Amino acid sequence: MSTQTRHGILPQANHDELSRQEFVRSFKIHLASRVSPGNRAIYDTRAEPEFEKEHGRKPKDHREVGKVMARQPYYQMWSSLQRTSQEMMWDAVSSAVDRQRDQLISTARDLSGKAGGSLTLDPSLETPRYHQAVDIHCMPGGYHTDFTDDDVTAGATYDRAVHIYAMGRLGELNDDMGQTPVLWMKNEQADFQPRRILDMGCTVGHSTMPWVDAYPDAEVHAIDVGAPVLRYAHARAESLGKAVHFSQQNAEHTNFEDESFDLIVSHILFHETSSQALRNILQECHRLLKPGGMMVHVEAKPYEGMHPYDAFMLDWDTFNNNEPFWRASHSVDYQRLAESVGFDGSQVITKMVPSALGERAKARTTLHQGGDFAGSGEWFLFAATK
Amino acid sequence: MSRKAKGKRPSFFENQEVDRLLAIVMAVAGEVSVLRDRLDTMERLLDARGVLTRDDIEGYRPDEAVEEERQAWRSEYLERVLRVVHHELESDASGESRQQYEDTVKEHQKELSEKLT
Numbered sequence: 224m225s226t227q228t229r230h231g232i233l234p235q236a237n238h239d240e241l242s243r244q245e246f247v248r249s250f251k252i253h254l255a256s257r258v259s260p261g262n263r264a265i266y267d268t269r270a271e272p273e274f275e276k277e278h279g280r281k282p283k284d285h286r287e288v289g290k291v292m293a294r295q296p297y298y299q300m301w302s303s304l305q306r307t308s309q310e311m312m313w314d315a316v317s318s319a320v321d322r323q324r325d326q327l328i329s330t331a332r333d334l335s336g337k338a339g340g341s342l343t344l345d346p347s348l349e350t351p352r353y354h355q356a357v358d359i360h361c362m363p364g365g366y367h368t369d370f371t372d373d374d375v376t377a378g379a380t381y382d383r384a385v386h387i388y389a390m391g392r393l394g395e396l397n398d399d400m401g402q403t404p405v406l407w408m409k410n411e412q413a414d415f416q417p418r419r420i421l422d423m424g425c426t427v428g429h430s431t432m433p434w435v436d437a438y439p440d441a442e443v444h445a446i447d448v449g450a451p452v453l454r455y456a457h458a459r460a461e462s463l464g465k466a467v468h469f470s471q472q473n474a475e476h477t478n479f480e481d482e483s484f485d486l487i488v489s490h491i492l493f494h495e496t497s498s499q500a501l502r503n504i505l506q507e508c509h510r511l512l513k514p515g516g517m518m519v520h521v522e523a524k525p526y527e528g529m530h531p532y533d534a535f536m537l538d539w540d541t542f543n544n545n546e547p548f549w550r551a552s553h554s555v556d557y558q559r560l561a562e563s564v565g566f567d568g569s570q571v572i573t574k575m576v577p578s579a580l581g582e583r584a585k586a587r588t589t590l591h592q593g594g595d596f597a598g599s600g601e602w603f604l605f606a607a608t609k
Numbered sequence: 610m611s612r613k614a615k616g617k618r619p620s621f622f623e624n625q626e627v628d629r630l631l632a633i634v635m636a637v638a639g640e641v642s643v644l645r646d647r648l649d650t651m652e653r654l655l656d657a658r659g660v661l662t663r664d665d666i667e668g669y670r671p672d673e674a675v676e677e678e679r680q681a682w683r684s685e686y687l688e689r690v691l692r693v694v695h696h697e698l699e700s701d702a703s704g705e706s707r708q709q710y711e712d713t714v715k716e717h718q719k720e721l722s723e724k725l726t
Contacts, residue, residue, distance in 0.1 A: 242646035246639045299621040300631075306619065307632045311639060317612050357616030365615070545616045 227386045228395040231462030232330055232455060234379045240319040247312045248387045254308060255390070258301050259536075265297045266532050285526065285534035292535060306543055309361050309388075316384045317363060320376055331375050331458035339466040342457035344450050348471050351448060353497045357545045366426060366449035378427045378455020385429065393429070394580055396463075400490040401430030402579035403602050404519050405437045415517065417441050417485035423474040423504065424492030428456040428467060430521075434488060435465045441486075444479075446472040475503035477511065484511045487518040494522065494552040501555065506564045512609040519606045524575065526553045557605045570608040575601045 227233065236244060270291040274282050282288045292298045320327070335342065350367045358365040362380065370376050385397045393399040408415065418441055422431045425445035435443050445467050447453050453469050460467045472478060474492070487508045493501050508518045526534040534553075541550040562568045578600045620628045656663045671679060688695065 238647065238650065239643050242643040243639060245646075246642040249642075250635070250639070293621075302619075302621040303628045303631050304635065306621075306628075307635050310614075310632070311635065313614065314612055315639075358614035361614040361616070363612045363614045543619050545614060 226391070226395065227383070227397075230396075230459055231334055232327065232375070232379070232458040234316075234320045234323060234327060234383055236319045236383075237322075240315070240322075243315040244312075244319070244383070244387055247308060247315050248390060250308050250311070251387070252390050254301065254305055258304065262292070262295075262298055262301055262536065263532065265295050266292060270295055270298075282531050284531050285538050288531045288535035289538070302539070302543060305539070309544060312384055312387050313362055313380070316380050316387070317376075320379045320383070324371065324374070324376055327375050327379050327455075328371075328373050331454055332373070334458040334461045337461040338464045340457060340460050341468045342453060343468075343470040344453065345471045346450075348448060348473065351473060351475075351496075351500065353495065353500060353548065354448060357547060359495055359545055360540070361545045366447070366452050369451055373454065374451045375455040375458065377449060377451035378453075378459075381452060382427050382429075382455065382459070392580070396432065397429040398433050399578055399580050400521050400602060401433035401488075403576055404488065404490075404521050404604060405433045406579040407576050407604060408519065409437065412517070415486075417516075419484045420444065420486045420488065421446070421479070421484045421511065423487065423489040423508075424495070425456060425469070426452050428460050428469070430488075430490035431456075431467055432460070432463060432465050434486075435460075435467060438486075442468070444468045444470065444484075446470050446474060446477060448473050475500050475507060477507060479511055481510055482513045482516075485513055485516045487511060487516070488520065490521045491523065493520065493555070494546065494549050496552075497548055498551060498555075501552070502560065502564065505560060505566075509565045509609060514609055517606060517608050519604065522603045522605065523553070524601070524603050525555070561605075561607050566607045566609065572604070572606040574604055576604045577601050 266288070270288070271281060274287065274291045282291070354365055354367050362377070362384070364370065364377060366377050366381070368374075368377060382397070385393065389397065394402070417438055420434050420438065420441050420443045422428075422434065422443070422445040425431050425447050426449070428445055431443065431445045434441075443466070445456065446469070447456070448471065450471055453471055457467075457469045460469070474489070489504075493504075496504065505518075512518060524537070526537065529537070537553070538550055540546040557573050558568060558571050561571045580600075618628075622628055652663055652666055655661050
């Protein structure tokens with residue numbers, strides 16, 4: 224299990240806070256490796272036979288699997304524990320971050336400007352409905368709430384909690400989702416040398432940093448709608464010595480000029496938005512890209528072609544982890560969508576790519592168990608050249 | 610700040626109290642784990658500073674007096690933890706019922722309407 228890199232703004236934990244967080248991590252690993260796999264056994268031996276008895280055939284999709292699984296006591300127990308582990312995770316991290324909030328805010332101020340990056344906030348920016356309806360993946364306050372002036376709470380909480388949530392399987396800097404498309408670009412698009420890069424929906428910049436390292440001569444911009452995550456992202460980048468220009472903007476409509484970027488990237492942004500927003504975001508990508516420029520987006524695995532049981536388990540977050548767009552976003556026809564906003568269909572790539580963590584990724588559970596980004600050591604990649 | 614995330618909590622069991630109880634049990638399990646880590650820290654620090662070794666702890670056997678004291682403490686502790694179970698037995702033995710209780714409430718209400726209104 225990897226430990227998290229202690230950069231200059233990472234919230235600290237006292238003895239008991241750390242123990243509490245480590246307990247949640249152990250709890251989550253135990254659920255993923257010892258409890259969740261039992262759901263498959265229950266499905267095979269009880270749920271599917273029950274469905275066949277009632278309908279004379281096997282379930283055809285994740286919805287039908289859900290109807291018989293929802294009444295299995297074992298599944299109920301796992302679900303209830305899984306939800307509880309998620310709430311305990313936020314509580315264990317939030318309580319530590321709350322205690323040191325003032326210190327973190329002052330550290331963020333001190334770090335600003337150390338590495339040549341910048342931070343531009345827009346207090347007039349409207350927080351989109353898909354952020355306000357529920358607090359995404361049960362993080363209290365979501366990505367956007369300021370609990371005090373110049374707050375960094377959401378960023379600090381997110382940075383630490385993601386490491387626990389992924390059970391360390393996103394690497395020491397939580398950057399696997401950036402490293403993976405970077406590795407793909409280096410292998411498959413070796414001649415492509417972007418001079419200006421935009422990361423959309425960057426949160427605290429976990430996935431932004433690998434692009435800075437991969438293209439050291441490029442000017443890197445990163446946007447998000449949440450002010451507290453951006454303040455933290457800026458301090459974190461400066462502390463890590465990476466120059467990134469962060470600004471508070473909605474990826475659906477940015478203030479950048481037409482054809483001003485060579486490369487636009489995003490990492491599990493889409494499923495936190497909405498169908499309309501997703502279309503707007505891709506339209507915006509098309510507007511912002513220079514001719515010959517590329518967009519590269521990373522998401523969790525689509526349901527298409529997946530065994531109905533696996534799709535059902537992957538779908539758990541939709542109703543149980545405050546991810547209301549998760550289900551719909553896993554059935555998007557990206558080829559058609561890209562064409563409808565102006566991309567040439569022959570230039571669209573959709574494929575699964577192996578995690579850049581390579582050997583270490585094999586330690587991930589390969590089962591779709593919910594609560595681990597369905598962490599099966601690979602990511603869905605959606606790319607297109609304008 | 611509130612540490613409750615916006616969005617109504619799902620329940621999985623037919624009786625949602627079971628979901629709540631499970632969450633409470635796991636929170637307590639978490640705190641037991643925190644305490645255990647704290648003890649482990651103490652043992653390791655004491656060992657490292659030569660105050661006593663971890664073998665001293667592993668090899669420690671309570672004498673009869675200590676065991677009696679511990680037994681007394683555990684008995685009181687279990688009594689507290691299982692309070693509701695013991696009380697139920699007591700309640701049955703005394704023959705009390707909810708009906709009896711509700712009748713008492715009714716008597717009060719009757720008395721109120723007769724005497725004070």
